[in-house]
Amino acid sequence: MNRLINGKTLIKFFAASAVILTSITLPSCHDANASKEKAESSLGEPRPDDALRKLMRSLAEGDAPGFAALCVYPIIRPYPLKDIEDSLAMVDYFPILVDAPLQDRMRKGKLDEWTSYGWRGWSIGEDRPIWFDEGIQFIDYQSPAESGLRKMLAREELKTLAPAYRDGWTPVMTLIQTDGRSVIRIDSSGDSYRMMAFDNTVDVSGKPSMFLLGTLREEGSAGSRMFEFADSVGTKAEYSPDSELSDRVFFSGPNTDIKEMNVRQGYWRDVVRH
Numbered sequence: 083m084n085r086l087i088n089g090k091t092l093i094k095f096f097a098a099s100a101v102i103l104t105s106i107t108l109p110s111c112h113d114a115n116a117s118k119e120k121a122e123s124s125l126g127e128p129r130p131d132d133a134l135r136k137l138m139r140s141l142a143e144g145d146a147p148g149f150a151a152l153c154v155y156p157i158i159r160p161y162p163l164k165d166i167e168d169s170l171a172m173v174d175y176f177p178i179l180v181d182a183p184l185q186d187r188m189r190k191g192k193l194d195e196w197t198s199y200g201w202r203g204w205s206i207g208e209d210r211p212i213w214f215d216e217g218i219q220f221i222d223y224q225s226p227a228e229s230g231l232r233k234m235l236a237r238e239e240l241k242t243l244a245p246a247y248r249d250g251w252t253p254v255m256t257l258i259q260t261d262g263r264s265v266i267r268i269d270s271s272g273d274s275y276r277m278m279a280f281d282n283t284v285d286v287s288g289k290p291s292m293f294l295l296g297t298l299r300e301e302g303s304a305g306s307r308m309f310e311f312a313d314s315v316g317t318k319a320e321y322s323p324d325s326e327l328s329d330r331v332f333f334s335g336p337n338t339d340i341k342e343m344n345v346r347q348g349y350w351r352d353v354v355r356h
Contacts, residue, residue, distance in 0.1 A: 129204065130214065134196055137214060142189035146176035154217035162235040162253050163228070164349060181225035184211070239350045244287055247278065255323065257331065257345040258283075258353065264291075265353050266331065266345065268309060268321075273297070277311045277319055283353055294319055323347070 133152065140148035150172035157166040166172050172179075187207075195206045196214075203215030211223035224232075240248045251269040258265050265286065266279045279292035296311030296319075306324040317335035322328060331343045 127198070129193065129196060129198065130216075131193055133217075134193055134204065134214065137212070137218065138188040138191050141180060142185055144176075144180070144185060146173045149176065149180075149218075152214075152218050154219050157218070157221055159221075159228075160224075160232060161255050162239055162349060162351070163232050178227045178231060179221065179223075179225060181227060184223060184225065235351070242287060242350070242354050244289065247290075251276070253350065256348050256350040256353065257321070258348040260329075260344040260346055264343070265348075265350075266343075267350055270298075275309060275311070277309070277321075286354060292317070292319075 136148065137152055139145070140152065147169070150169035153166075153169065153172055155166065155168050155172075157172065159165055166175055191206060196204045197206070198204050203213045203219055205211070205213050209222075211221065212218060213220040213222070236253050239253045240251060250271050252271070254268040254270050254275070256265065256267050262283065264279055264281050265283045266277060269276050269278075275296045275298055277292070277294045277296065278290035280286045280288075281291045282288075292313075294311035294313050294317065296309060299308045299310065300306065301308060307322065309319075309321045309323075311319040315335070315337060317338055318333065320332045321330075329344060329346065331345055333340055333342065
């Protein structure tokens, strides 16, 4: 089950996923008494060469335990994939996460290709597939196998809904009321979003108890997300998954009995399974 993430991790994750400013050119530090050169970030922090070598070697050699030992958990995966919660789960998931192109890239990679982005950490290349800061914090890379698994799980989720709510939508997240009474799902269709609430979590294949359409707004340099929904009679809902209020959905409107709902992030297929 998804775990709420601390503020530092949230900031890093959504900054890494956002468009990043022009890369910083790093100077090399030469010391006659040193056995090697060490690059430094714009904040004066030395590049973690030993750790980055281990990272690249573990990927190049397909060393799942070695790679798992370098990760800071949970490692977030895009919904409806489940986050990787610990090193044992990473070892099991490694063959899906890591493919031959990524292995080959790390086999041919060089330390000088790793660039520091201040508090965002270190990453390699223009696409920045992996972020390292005192451990592997985020993995933006998706192998074809993982991308295929994600699409399959999305299709399976939508099949559990009534036919009228399936076509043209992609799952974004599931929110489960902390007392277990209700479940909310958010889906996207291009730049449009919907929120559907189901009061009966035993049967979510019928008509939702609430159906709202809305938009997604990203705020600040970290790209913090704010979902805003409404219906034709004035019911409104807001949810900010990257803020300190990520455990609550707020409601307003003339016919709204509940002003806020305490929730936790979860997985739709776990709800359906039970």
